[in-house]
Amino acid sequence: MSVETSANVHVGNGVTANVDNTSVSVTIDNTISAEASVKVGNDYANMEVGVSGKTGTIVEAEAGLINNNVVVNLGYSDTTEVHATAEVNIGAEGVGIGSSVDAYAKTGTEANINMSVGQNGVSAGADASIGNCVGVDADVTVGLREASGTVGAGVSIGEHLEAGGSGEATYHNGVATIGVSGDVAAIVGLEVDVSVSVDNKQIVKDAEVVGKETEKVANTVAHETTKTVNTVAHETDKVAKSAEKTGKKIGKSIKKVFK
Numbered sequence: 001m002s003v004e005t006s007a008n009v010h011v012g013n014g015v016t017a018n019v020d021n022t023s024v025s026v027t028i029d030n031t032i033s034a035e036a037s038v039k040v041g042n043d044y045a046n047m048e049v050g051v052s053g054k055t056g057t058i059v060e061a062e063a064g065l066i067n068n069n070v071v072v073n074l075g076y077s078d079t080t081e082v083h084a085t086a087e088v089n090i091g092a093e094g095v096g097i098g099s100s101v102d103a104y105a106k107t108g109t110e111a112n113i114n115m116s117v118g119q120n121g122v123s124a125g126a127d128a129s130i131g132n133c134v135g136v137d138a139d140v141t142v143g144l145r146e147a148s149g150t151v152g153a154g155v156s157i158g159e160h161l162e163a164g165g166s167g168e169a170t171y172h173n174g175v176a177t178i179g180v181s182g183d184v185a186a187i188v189g190l191e192v193d194v195s196v197s198v199d200n201k202q203i204v205k206d207a208e209v210v211g212k213e214t215e216k217v218a219n220t221v222a223h224e225t226t227k228t229v230n231t232v233a234h235e236t237d238k239v240a241k242s243a244e245k246t247g248k249k250i251g252k253s254i255k256k257v258f259k
Contacts, residue, residue, distance in 0.1 A: 001040070001042050002040070002041060002042070003038070003039070003040050003041075004039040004040075004048070005036070005037070005038050005039075006035075006036065006037050006039075007034075007035070007036040007037075008034070008035060009032075009033070009034045010027030010031070010033045010034070010211045011031075011032050012030045012031040012032065012056060012058065013029060013113065014028070014029065014030070015027070015028050015029075015068070017227055019217075020064075020248055021214055022064050022065040022066065023062065023063065023065065023066055023071070024063060024064055024171075025060075025061065025062040025063075025064075025066020026059075026060070026061050026062075026064070027058070027059070027060050027061075028057075028058065028059040028060075029056075029058045030056050030057050030058070031054055031055065031056030031057065031058050032054070032055055033052065033053065033054035033056075034052065034053055034054075034057075035050060035051065035052035035053075036050060036051055037049065037051075037085075038050070039048030039051040041089075043211075044090065044091065044092050045088070045089065045090045045091075046088075046089050047086070047087065047088045047089075048085075048086070048087045048190075049084075049086045049087075050083075050085050050086075051083065051084050051085075051086075052082070052083045052085075053081070053082045053083075054079070054080070055079070055080040055081075056078075057076075057077065057078040058075070058076075058077050059075070059076050059077075060073065060074070060075040060076075061073070061074050061075075062074075062251065065118075065236070067118075067119075068118050068119040068120075069116050069117065069118030069119060069120055069121070070115075070116070070117050070118055070124045071115070072113070072114070072115045072116075073112075073113070073114045073115075074111075074112065074113045075110075075111070075112045075113075076109070076110065076111045076112075077108070077109075078108050078109050078110075079106055079108030079109065079110060080106070080107055080108055081104060081105065081106035081107070081108070082104065082105050082106075083102055083103070083104045084102075084103045084104070085101065085102045085103075086100065086101045087098065087099070087100040087101075087201075088100075094144060095142070095143070095144055096141075096142075097140070097142055097143075098140070098141040098143070099138070099139070099140045099141070100138065100139055101136065101137070101138045102136065102137045102138070103134075103135075103136045104134065104135055104136075105133075106132065106133060106134075106135075107131070107132035107133075108130075108132075109129070109130045110127075110128065110130075111127070111128040111129075112125075112126065112127050112128075113125075113126045114126070115216075116207050120172045121251060123167070125167070127162070128162070129160060129162035130160060130162075131158060131160025131162075132158050132160060133156045133157060133158025133160040133162075134156065134157060134158055135154060135156030135157065136155060137152065137153075137154035137157075138152065138153060138154065139151065139152030139153070140152075148192075148199075150179075161194070163248065167179065178227070197201045217222075225250050
């Protein structure tokens with residue numbers, strides 16, 4: 001059993017910009033945030049709870065060609081918000097279940113746009129909100145070695161207007177992902193998210209393992225069958241020779257009787 005604690009405070013550092021051969025990004029950060037968390041776990045399960053708060057304005061913009069994908073991300077947030085979160089993960093032998101909950105109170109304005117198009121597929125989304133609200137978001141993820149699926153939902157209540165949605169169909173490093181999400185809010189808001197990923201590489205690996213194990217079993221069966229057949233043949237031969245000897249003895253005895 002292990003226990004980890006963390007706490008930090010972040011103060012925005014004004015304006016930062018990064019430019020390279022294929023992309024450019026700019027961030028204007030005038031926020032102050034703080035968070036603290038506790039994580040408890042072992043080899044098979046862990047749980048983390050935390051609280052965080054943030055206030056201020058942050059503007060982010062990014063565009064360029066990243067890993068052969070055209071990427072555009074724009075974000076604006078001028079909010080004051082507090083979050084209480086909890087996350088639980090359980091896993092063993094390639095099977096895992098995870099769940100998370102986020103309860104929050106927020107006031108302010110937010111808007112986000114993101115898009116990625118290229119060799120890894122298409123992913124795009126946008127959302128915007130204004131006003132104040134309290135809400136709860138939750139999701140559950142079930143993962144196998146070959147595939148994983150996530151379902152999420154949320155509800156919010158308050159004097160706010162919110163709308164958004166996103167979708168993706170991507171393929172990266174052998175993992176295919178299809179997902180959709182959407183939310184709409186006016187006084188009472190609802191949110192639903194669904195995403196499924198399939199790891200084709202793991203399917204191939206598992207198929208190879210099954211093939212090898214099947215071959216081993218087949219070889220073992222063939223070997224044991226051959227041994228059994230040989231044993232039966234050997235014993236049959238012994239019985240036949242014994243019967244032949246017995247028959248000869250009986251024949252000699254009968255001849256003696258009739259002499």
